[in-house]
Amino acid sequence: MDDRIKLQQGDITKLQVDAIVNAANSSLMGGGGVDGAIHRAGGKQILEECKQIVNRQGGCKTGNAVITTGGKLPARYVIHTVGPVWNGGKHNEEELLANCYSNSLKIAAGNVIKAIAFPNISTGVYRFPKDKAASIAVKTVDAFLHTNRDMEEVIFICFDDENYGLYKRLLNN
Ligand code: ADP
Numbered sequence: 001m002d003d004r005i006k007l008q009q010g011d012i013t014k015l016q017v018d019a020i021v022n023a024a025n026s027s028l029m030g031g032g033g034v035d036g037a038i039h040r041a042g043g044k045q046i047l048e049e050c051k052q053i054v055n056r057q058g059g060c061k062t063g064n065a066v067i068t069t070g071g072k073l074p075a076r077y078v079i080h081t082v083g084p085v086w087n088g089g090k091h092n093e094e095e096l097l098a099n100c101y102s103n104s105l106k107i108a109a110g111n112v113i114k115a116i117a118f119p120n121i122s123t124g125v126y127r128f129p130k131d132k133a134a135s136i137a138v139k140t141v142d143a144f145l146h147t148n149r150d151m152e153e154v155i156f157i158c159f160d161d162e163n164y165g166l167y168k169r170l171l172n173n
Helices: 033-042 044-057 093-110 130-146 161-172
Strands: 005-009 019-024 065-069 077-082 115-118 153-158
Touching: 005 130, 005 161, 019 033, 033 044, 044 065, 065 093, 077 093, 093 115, 093 130, 130 153, 130 161, 153 161
Parallel strands: 005 153, 019 077, 019 115, 115 153
Antiparallel strands: 065 077
16 A cells, blocks of 8 residues: 555544545535535635536536635645445446546646545445445555655545544555
């Protein structure tokens, strides 16, 4: 495993990194879970920029990502990505989740972002099995880092104990 991958437990809105990733929905208009927490903590500037993006391109498709300011957050940017809703596993959910990580990292690389933090995309309201989601996350980030020397730190930030335990096991192997 690439040693630029780090694991932390806590609240993503408190992290002082170049960018945090939001598990958004395709409307980009905010929602519950980590999305709600990020918009609440970051203030209205984030929503303003999301609205401009929606006016330009009409929302964000599942697996894609867009970037805005971090507003009042300690993080400079928020990268909003739309995870798949788990629907039994035969609807391309795994590939779409991997796309969330690779597209977020591509946007990060294009914006000279050196430290980025991901929540466990799709494992809340979208019900993606946590163990599967964690292994896709780790595998996709590790593969990206193999081809990228500029990124300095990728943090998996886990809110709950279960996710933290799953990532810990994966990263120690
Ligand atoms: P989704 O709709 O993609 O499932 P959720 O926000 O419901 O998004 O959940 C995604 C993950 O984010 C869950 O694992 C949840 O525990 C986690 N989460 C919720 N709030 C925070 C937070 N403030 N910081 C980090 N992770 C969070």
